[in-house]
Amino acid sequence: MTVRPILTALRRHKAGTLLIALQIALTLAIVCNALFIIHQRLANLSVASGVDEANVFVITNQWADVNRSTTQVDAQVRADLIALRQLPAVRDAAPASGYPLRGGGWDNFVTMTPEQTEPTTDTAVYTGDEHFIDALGLKLVAGRNFRPDEVMVMGTQQAITPPTVIVSKALADKLFPDGHALGKSFYAMGATPSTIIGIVDPLHRQGVDQWSNSYAGQALIWPLRADDSRGIFYIVRAKPGQLAAAMREAPKALYAQSRLRIFDPKDGIRDYATIRHEVYDRDRGMAILMAIISAVLLAITGAGIVGLTSFWVGERRKQIGVRRALGATKHDILNYFLTENLLISAGGVVLGVLLALLVNGWMITQFEMARLSLAYVAIGVVVLLLLGQGAVLAPAIRASRVSPVEATRSV
Amino acid sequence: MFAYYFELGLRSLRRNPALTALMVLAIGFGVAASMITWSVFRAVSGNPIPDKSAQLFTPQIDAWGPRQNLKGEPAEALGYIDAMALMRAHAAKRQTLLYQVQLSVMPDGNRDMPLNAVGYAVSSDFFGMFEVPFRYGSGWDAQADEARASDVVISSALDQKLFAGADSVGRTLNLGGHDYRIVGVARPWNPRPRFYDLFSTSGFAEEPDVYMVFNRALDLEVRPGGRNTCRGALTFTTWQEYLQSNCAWITPWVELDSAAEVATYRRFLTNYAADQQHAGRFAWAPNVRLRDVMQWMDYEHVVPSESRISLFVALGFFLICLVNTIGLLLAKFMRRAGEIGVRRALGASRREIYAQYLIEAGTVGLAGGVLGLVLTALGVSGVGILFQPQIAKLAHLDLSLVGLTLAVAIAATVLAAFYPAWRAAHVQPAWQLKSS
Numbered sequence: 001m002t003v004r005p006i007l008t009a010l011r012r013h014k015a016g017t018l019l020i021a022l023q024i025a026l027t028l029a030i031v032c033n034a035l036f037i038i039h040q041r042l043a044n045l046s047v048a049s050g051v052d053e054a055n056v057f058v059i060t061n062q063w064a065d066v067n068r069s070t071t072q073v074d075a076q077v078r079a080d081l082i083a084l085r086q087l088p089a090v091r092d093a094a095p096a097s098g099y100p101l102r103g104g105g106w107d108n109f110v111t112m113t114p115e116q117t118e119p120t121t122d123t124a125v126y127t128g129d130e131h132f133i134d135a136l137g138l139k140l141v142a143g144r145n146f147r148p149d150e151v152m153v154m155g156t157q158q159a160i161t162p163p164t165v166i167v168s169k170a171l172a173d174k175l176f177p178d179g180h181a182l183g184k185s186f187y188a189m190g191a192t193p194s195t196i197i198g199i200v201d202p203l204h205r206q207g208v209d210q211w212s213n214s215y216a217g218q219a220l221i222w223p224l225r226a227d228d229s230r231g232i233f234y235i236v237r238a239k240p241g242q243l244a245a246a247m248r249e250a251p252k253a254l255y256a257q258s259r260l261r262i263f264d265p266k267d268g269i270r271d272y273a274t275i276r277h278e279v280y281d282r283d284r285g286m287a288i289l290m291a292i293i294s295a296v297l298l299a300i301t302g303a304g305i306v307g308l309t310s311f312w313v314g315e316r317r318k319q320i321g322v323r324r325a326l327g328a329t330k331h332d333i334l335n336y337f338l339t340e341n342l343l344i345s346a347g348g349v350v351l352g353v354l355l356a357l358l359v360n361g362w363m364i365t366q367f368e369m370a371r372l373s374l375a376y377v378a379i380g381v382v383v384l385l386l387l388g389q390g391a392v393l394a395p396a397i398r399a400s401r402v403s404p405v406e407a408t409r410s411v
Numbered sequence: 412m413f414a415y416y417f418e419l420g421l422r423s424l425r426r427n428p429a430l431t432a433l434m435v436l437a438i439g440f441g442v443a444a445s446m447i448t449w450s451v452f453r454a455v456s457g458n459p460i461p462d463k464s465a466q467l468f469t470p471q472i473d474a475w476g477p478r479q480n481l482k483g484e485p486a487e488a489l490g491y492i493d494a495m496a497l498m499r500a501h502a503a504k505r506q507t508l509l510y511q512v513q514l515s516v517m518p519d520g521n522r523d524m525p526l527n528a529v530g531y532a533v534s535s536d537f538f539g540m541f542e543v544p545f546r547y548g549s550g551w552d553a554q555a556d557e558a559r560a561s562d563v564v565i566s567s568a569l570d571q572k573l574f575a576g577a578d579s580v581g582r583t584l585n586l587g588g589h590d591y592r593i594v595g596v597a598r599p600w601n602p603r604p605r606f607y608d609l610f611s612t613s614g615f616a617e618e619p620d621v622y623m624v625f626n627r628a629l630d631l632e633v634r635p636g637g638r639n640t641c642r643g644a645l646t647f648t649t650w651q652e653y654l655q656s657n658c659a660w661i662t663p664w665v666e667l668d669s670a671a672e673v674a675t676y677r678r679f680l681t682n683y684a685a686d687q688q689h690a691g692r693f694a695w696a697p698n699v700r701l702r703d704v705m706q707w708m709d710y711e712h713v714v715p716s717e718s719r720i721s722l723f724v725a726l727g728f729f730l731i732c733l734v735n736t737i738g739l740l741l742a743k744f745m746r747r748a749g750e751i752g753v754r755r756a757l758g759a760s761r762r763e764i765y766a767q768y769l770i771e772a773g774t775v776g777l778a779g780g781v782l783g784l785v786l787t788a789l790g791v792s793g794v795g796i797l798f799q800p801q802i803a804k805l806a807h808l809d810l811s812l813v814g815l816t817l818a819v820a821i822a823a824t825v826l827a828a829f830y831p832a833w834r835a836a837h838v839q840p841a842w843q844l845k846s847s
Contacts, residue, residue: 015830019738026731030724037720064515064525066587066633114644117478157634157653159645191644210716230513230634262515262527285797286717293444293728300437304735307433311742359727367716 006340016308021348024384027301028352029359032380034290036360036372041283041290047216049100049204050168052137053272055091055238057247058099060268062231064260070155073227076258081131083253084234089242090250094135096233097127097226098206100219101272101279105206108188108220110175116187121174122215123167123188124205127154127224128235133166133200135235141169143182143198146223154224161190162222169201170217188220208279210368243271298387305391309337313399320399321406330400337396338389345388349381356380413770420771424778427743431775434739434824438779441732442820443786444725450791450812451798452722454805455615456714459602460541464704467540467606468665468673470497470680473698474657474687479642485698486640486659487711488610493683494661498534502679503665503672507534508625510661511611513636516573517585528569528586529636530621531608532628538564538595540666541607546570548580548595551624555594559626564595569620589631591623603805606704609711610662611637615801635660677701715802733827740775740831744768751835752843761836768832769825776824780817787816 010017061080063073077095084093098105106126109119126132130146146164154160165188172181185193203219205212226232234254238246251263263269270278277284313320320333360372424431458464472493473485480486489497494508509531516526537543538550543564551562563584570579584591604614623633632650641658667673677699684697702710744751751764788808795803 015741015834016738019734019741023731023734023738026727026734030727030731034724062513062515062527064517064587066514067589109642117643155648157650158648160648161645187644189641189643189645191646228634230636259518259523260525262525264527281799282715282717285799286721289721289797290724293724296440296444297728297731300440300732300735303433304437304738307430308738308742311746314746363720367720 003339003343006336006343010340010343013312016312017344020305020308020344021351023301023304024345024348024388025352025355027297028349028380028384029355030297031294031383032356032376033359033363033372034294035379036376037369038287038290038294039376040370041287044208044283045280045287047204048202049272049276050136050138050200050202051100051204051272052237053276055240055243056136057236057238057243057250057269057271058096058102058275059234059236059250059254060231060264060270061234061254062262062264063229064262066229068229070153070158070227070229073155073229074153074225077225077227077232080234080254080257081129083257084236084250085131087246087249087253089238089246091237091239092131092135093234093236094128094131095225096132096235097224097228098124099126099136099233099235099275100204100206101208101275102206103279104209107206107212110171111187112175114187114191114193120186121171121218122212123171124207124212124215124219125188126203126206126219126221127226128221129223129225132221132235133198135237137237138200138203140166141199141201143196145198151223151225154226154228156227156229159190160224161188161192161194162224163192163195164197164223165194166198166200166221167196168203168217168219169199170203171220172196172199174218194220194222208283247271298383301384302387302391305341305388306395309341309392309395310398313337313395313402316399317402317406320402321404321408324402325404325407333400333402334396337392337399341388341392341396342385345385349384352384353377353381412766416767416770417774419767420774423743423747423771424774427746430739430743431778434736434743434775435778435782437732437735437739438776438820438824439782439786441729442780442783442816442823443790445722445729445819446783446787446812446816447790447794447806448718448722448725449815450787450806450808451794451802452714452718454807455604455718455802457604458705459604459606460704463540463542463666464606466666466668467704468667468676468701469707470663470665470676471700471702472680472684473695474659474693475642476693476695477698480698483698485700488638488640488659489661489663490657490659491654491661494663496683497663497665500679500683502676503667505536505540505666507537507540507664508661509533509537509607509664510625510628510635511608511637512621512623512628512633514586514621514623514633516569517588519585526572528620529617530619530623532625532633533622534625536666537622537664540664541602543600544598546596546598547578548593550622551594555624556626559630560624561589561591561627562594562624563591564597564622565593566597566618566620567599568618570596586621586623587633597622604708604713606708606713607664608637608662609707609713610660611635613715614708614711614713615799615805617801629654673701715799717798718802721797729823733823736775736824736827737830740772740828741834744831744835747835748838749843751838752840755838755840764836764838765832768835769828772824772828772832773821775828776821777817779824780820783820784813784816787812 081093108125110121110123129151130148150164152162181196185195187193363369471485473480512532514528516528535551535553535556546567555562579593582593601618605612639660647653647656667676680699681697684699687693791806791808794806
């Protein structure tokens, strides 16, 4: 089958040819970028937090009386924790000023010396007592946990820098790339240094915002009971399979300690399934939207090709009849339309690749998007070529069935 | 003639049902995707205070210096020292400071459980500057600021919860262990985006419950319930030390009515920073900003990038649907070349053919628009799975969106039909008549 006669025929359908090619090009440009966005967003969704998510829940405990002294708040917090830990369904509980995947929170710059003004990096800051690691279910990969006597008290609006710290492996590796972080110290916006006594891996940051992507997994835990007069988080880990029971018992146990506290009815007590679901709602929504748009787009483009090719077939019945009468086989006719579509699609795809890269380049400047990986362009090209061939198949088969007798009819 | 062509158009739609359905689907989906994302975009990017957005400004002063500021930009809020200096100087006609507070309504005779009450510590000008509407009473005056009074304004939602919606002005409210006097009950007021507090919120928070006197909040050491951002080594352990630190947490707003006032205020800010430099507090040249509401929303990236990306992708989608429609209309019109030839031979002018086919395209557009409307209504109600809940609930189908959906669908289809109709109008009658 030679290409020349097809090209000659296409020249008689300039507008239709151009429209199909343009549609394929635009579809390719949008679909590869959409696929790329979907991939990025889904990758976010499955990042490990380090938390034993099946069994952990978080209580946001707001104090009603904000005038209490740090000592009074501390006594209340200690009593609350004892009550929580005594619950039959509870394995462990810890006080906290934030938790992984909370959706934002405390963040500090890290420097290696106190004089340094340009920060070395940025870290999420968690505070907790000697139960914190077990309450979240974090994995200690090096060093040791805090001892009870290392836990300090931090009142409202106080900047306290404990001398010991446990860091995530990501932060340890960032600060000490040689792999010997244990026993080394650094500064996290304090006047005094903190010495690394333990390393956990992994430990997700509190936020999932785009700006923090370059600090992914960098977190530190300070041995502090955050006795803020406004409120505190309790991280509670249920015994396996007893999450629901623990979530029912916990607020009752706390109310029994004191009623001057508020659990927001909407999100005062959340399990990790909910926390993860809510923190990633943007990413999930984007992925769903892009998937819907891509699917509908491909369907419409495919249907459009079917429509236009059918029209061409209808228009050329007589010519097809003549070719068949002159000895062309059904196969030749089928091939003709498939090749014709391949030529048009190839043109569209070349233009589409350029457009896809242009769109991506523009999105990089506008939305700090990553550079489009060529694998997605390749996938897009294959999908569109297959779509074109698939869409043209039905009209082409119909064309191949045109009887040679058509050549003898006048219209 | 229009009615006749319209009828011809409808008849033609029925003649090629598959082709017609395809076009209607393409237009419907394309316009619906654009309208759904547009409804979200317009909700998050709108001007929350249209009549005053050009008169309200938030001053920024760089108290961190070139090595610690935000890549050359000053902090997004002020620390205590600079905030109080601006208030004392009173260089604007109206001015307010504000920060978020998180309080609780203590139990009383009627309730045995405390209630959460989130709000703002503000100055007296806040209510006038931002046009807060009142149901009962009003805001407090400048004397109450000076007297550091325990006055509060509450939302009507809180008034409903506590006093069953009655006029509670003059009554006492215990917030976090201190008594306050209610001086006003605001009508529901929650401008979105919340331009006045983009430092602590993303702009789409729930309506605040209370507004208290800024100076009183300082006296009671009411801690900022929102964001707080600091630089360098932090050592504060008391409220006074915190106030003197470089932490930024107070948002200032000033009202400036003319370009001259803006220029004067800008000079004042620069002079203030220069004075701080001379006094040795700043080791850098004045670096100040004075942004109005829209500039501030732009700088703070209020519109989530998701919303913008989806709008652009949806518009791209619509464009493809239109290209698709051009091709299909071309096929549909050219299939009737014979009919056109007959009409031309019987005396129809090109103009008439042109008009007829544009109107026919218009009927396709109308059908696509109606389908688009149905899909838009479905999409807007299901938009909660695509965007964050606080943003998704702002999207709604109103009359202007209905009108826009239909208008865009028809206009776009007619536009797409220009070329196919032009081709139809240029059909040579002789050619067509010859073969039949």
